[in-house]
Amino acid sequence: xxxxxxxxxxxxxxxxxxxxxxxxxxxxxxxxxxxxxxxxxxxxxxxxxxxxxxxxxxxxxxxxxxxxxxxxxxxxxxxxxxxxxxxxxxxxxxxxxxxxxxxxxxxxxxxxxxxxxxxxxxxxxxxxxxxxxxxxxxxxxxxxxxx
Amino acid sequence: xxxxxxxxxxxxxxxxxxxxxxxxxxxxxxxxxxxxxxxxxxxxxxxxxxxxxxxxxxxxxxxxxxxxxxxxxxxxxxxxx
Numbered sequence: 001x002x003x004x005x006x007x008x009x010x011x012x013x014x015x016x017x018x019x020x021x022x023x024x025x026x027x028x029x030x031x032x033x034x035x036x037x038x039x040x041x042x043x044x045x046x047x048x049x050x051x052x053x054x055x056x057x058x059x060x061x062x063x064x065x066x067x068x069x070x071x072x073x074x075x076x077x078x079x080x081x082x083x084x085x086x087x088x089x090x091x092x093x094x095x096x097x098x099x100x101x102x103x104x105x106x107x108x109x110x111x112x113x114x115x116x117x118x119x120x121x122x123x124x125x126x127x128x129x130x131x132x133x134x135x136x137x138x139x140x141x142x143x144x145x146x147x
Numbered sequence: 148x149x150x151x152x153x154x155x156x157x158x159x160x161x162x163x164x165x166x167x168x169x170x171x172x173x174x175x176x177x178x179x180x181x182x183x184x185x186x187x188x189x190x191x192x193x194x195x196x197x198x199x200x201x202x203x204x205x206x207x208x209x210x211x212x213x214x215x216x217x218x219x220x221x222x223x224x225x226x227x228x
Contacts, residue, residue: 034228050153050154052151052153052201052204052220052222054204055201055204055205055220058204058205059206080227091228092227092228112228115227115228116225116226116227116228117224117225117226117227118206118225118227119225119227119228120153120201120220120222120225120227121225121226121227121228122153122154122222122223122225122226123226124154133154133155133223133226134226135224135226136223136224136225136226141224
């Protein structure tokens with residue numbers, strides 16, 4: 001298990017390539033990456049992510065450990081950035097590996113649902129209309145109830 | 148006790164952290180004390196249903212006890228991922 005919280009960009013290709021490399025027992029690897037988005041009436045020039053140093057790492061570790069308890073996983077990777085980033089830049093990634101795909105897929109979705117609303121990150125968008133904090137969506141909180 | 152503020156809570160109060168000397172028994176009691184201080188605190192804590200709290204870096208409820216606690220953080224609902 002590896003948890004990384006950093007300001008600098010990460011190399012998605014290299015991380016995906018290295019994840020679970022050389023392990024013959026892992027038949028499935030799922031990766032997800034979240035990207036800064038700017039669209040139509042919501043034009044974003046910069047997204048800034050604030051976090052709670054110390055608690056962030058602990059919360060991500062706890063979420064990853066919970067995933068490892070619920071599914072049979074060979075490995076888990078979570079990388080999440082903070083600081084300013086532009087549309088098209090990768091914000092975060094998760095990777096899960098398991099013997100069969102069901103565990104890897106479900107665990108990746110679980111990780112995403114939990115880090116949306118249980119990891120101490122706050123997004124602020126700077127765009128043509130000024131600056132605003134991104135509001136948490138009710139559906140993101142509701143998504144936790146399915147697990 | 149170290150009290151931290153994040154995102155718009157930090158902006159409304161105007162500082163990211165402060166040392167607070169308090170006998171507050173619970174988070175709710177601490178919120179009441181802070182609210183009574185100044186307008187900017189009253190504004191930040193006007194609607195606690197819009198806030199979340201962490202006690203010693205773990206998500207907690209507003210009725211959580213504060214005995215022995217070193218750090219309390221207030222912030223809006225999280226938007227990670």
